[in-house]
Amino acid sequence: MTQAPVKVAVTGAAGQIGYSLLFRIASGELLGPDTPVQLHLLEITPALKALEGVVMELDDCAFPLLSKVVIGDDATKVFDGVNLAMLVGARPRTAGMERGDLLSANGAIFTAQGKALNDVAADDVKILVTGNPANTNALIAMSNAPDIPAERFNALTRLDHNRAISQLAARLGVPVTEIKKMTIWGNHSATQYPDLFNAEVNGANAAEAVNDQGWIENDFIPTVAKRGAAIIAARGSSSAASAANATIGHMHDWVLGTPEGDWVSMSVPSDGSYGVPEGLISSFPCVVKDGKYEIVQGLEINDFSRAKIDASVAELADEKQAVTELGLI
Numbered sequence: 001m002t003q004a005p006v007k008v009a010v011t012g013a014a015g016q017i018g019y020s021l022l023f024r025i026a027s028g029e030l031l032g033p034d035t036p037v038q039l040h041l042l043e044i045t046p047a048l049k050a051l052e053g054v055v056m057e058l059d060d061c062a063f064p065l066l067s068k069v070v071i072g073d074d075a076t077k078v079f080d081g082v083n084l085a086m087l088v089g090a091r092p093r094t095a096g097m098e099r100g101d102l103l104s105a106n107g108a109i110f111t112a113q114g115k116a117l118n119d120v121a122a123d124d125v126k127i128l129v130t131g132n133p134a135n136t137n138a139l140i141a142m143s144n145a146p147d148i149p150a151e152r153f154n155a156l157t158r159l160d161h162n163r164a165i166s167q168l169a170a171r172l173g174v175p176v177t178e179i180k181k182m183t184i185w186g187n188h189s190a191t192q193y194p195d196l197f198n199a200e201v202n203g204a205n206a207a208e209a210v211n212d213q214g215w216i217e218n219d220f221i222p223t224v225a226k227r228g229a230a231i232i233a234a235r236g237s238s239s240a241a242s243a244a245n246a247t248i249g250h251m252h253d254w255v256l257g258t259p260e261g262d263w264v265s266m267s268v269p270s271d272g273s274y275g276v277p278e279g280l281i282s283s284f285p286c287v288v289k290d291g292k293y294e295i296v297q298g299l300e301i302n303d304f305s306r307a308k309i310d311a312s313v314a315e316l317a318d319e320k321q322a323v324t325e326l327g328l329i
């Protein structure tokens, strides 16, 4: 283990997602068994004491790969030199709210953190926003960090991707490992579009394998898109372990690459692909090689998919307009 530690920032580190995320990063699940990590944990001042307790627990795990933990409430200190930044810290929604309702409450967090990353992060920093509304928060952070290349700002739709795989596998009675090329298009919201027309089950087209447009429209899509609300209704608080799992999965693949013959859903700044206006942070099918992702090109978009993608992208454009009016970008 001669490698220098990778500095990984996590915001909202004393929160629900943080409690699952930190231990998995420190155990090597993010970057593999040979890469030491240094955790840089940001919280608001009143949560620092709770965060100290979490750090005591990290100490008590004696993780061989965890070389150091830095904590604090000042982003310009905590983000100093970080290579990876997982922006989780934000208020979660509660029953009856849509994620977009959090825009004004959470948006301001991402202006400050975008600026701090711009000033002090490592030159190779990769930034993943999990805090909701994730896509537009990522847009805010990106817009406040003019010196960091835009493509280094991603938002999390991997949880939706995993949910879609799980729902499809259950419907067809196959293991999740037989499902490939799942795509979530658009926003991490109730308008997102999980696409079965380009997905595969054991190499066959998933929509054809299902062979039931009614199920796709009335069961599959709403179940995936409203899964977050269903979890809030059941658990009384929003998904945490599955969100941490998806955050790890996205960053792991962004750093270490996607498997041959498959892709993952990542919300990335649009380059205009598939008619999504340039600059909006929207979910696309992506492959990653050597730490760089590319949007998969040339997929067929039928009329049904086109309408669904357009509706979700229109919502992203509305959110962009709203944060522009709030003066956040």
Ligand SMILES: NC(=O)C1=CN([C@@H]2O[C@H](COP(=O)(O)OP(=O)(O)OC[C@H]3O[C@@H](n4cnc5c(N)ncnc54)[C@H](O)[C@@H]3O)[C@@H](O)[C@H]2O)C=CC1
Residues within 6 Å of the ligand: 011, 012, 013, 014, 015, 016, 017, 018, 042, 043, 044, 047, 088, 089, 090, 091, 092, 093, 109, 129, 130, 131, 132, 133, 134, 156, 157, 159, 160, 188, 238, 239, 240, 243
């Ligand atoms: N994109 C996705 O798929 C998902 C996103 N989420 C979102 O993730 C976010 C966090 O969720 P939880 O951990 O369950 O919430 P939580 O309330 O348990 O934890 C959030 C933490 O963030 C901290 N925080 C607030 N403002 C901060 C700031 N300016 N800097 C640093 N830390 C700050 C809070 O003190 C708190 O400890 C929420 O916005 C939630 O909606 C949750 C699940 C899935």
Ligand SMILES: O=C([O-])CC(=O)C(=O)O
Residues within 6 Å of the ligand: 092, 093, 099, 132, 159, 227, 228, 229, 231, 238, 239, 243
């Ligand atoms: O639904 C929420 O508010 C939390 C979340 O983003 C999810 O579980 O997908």
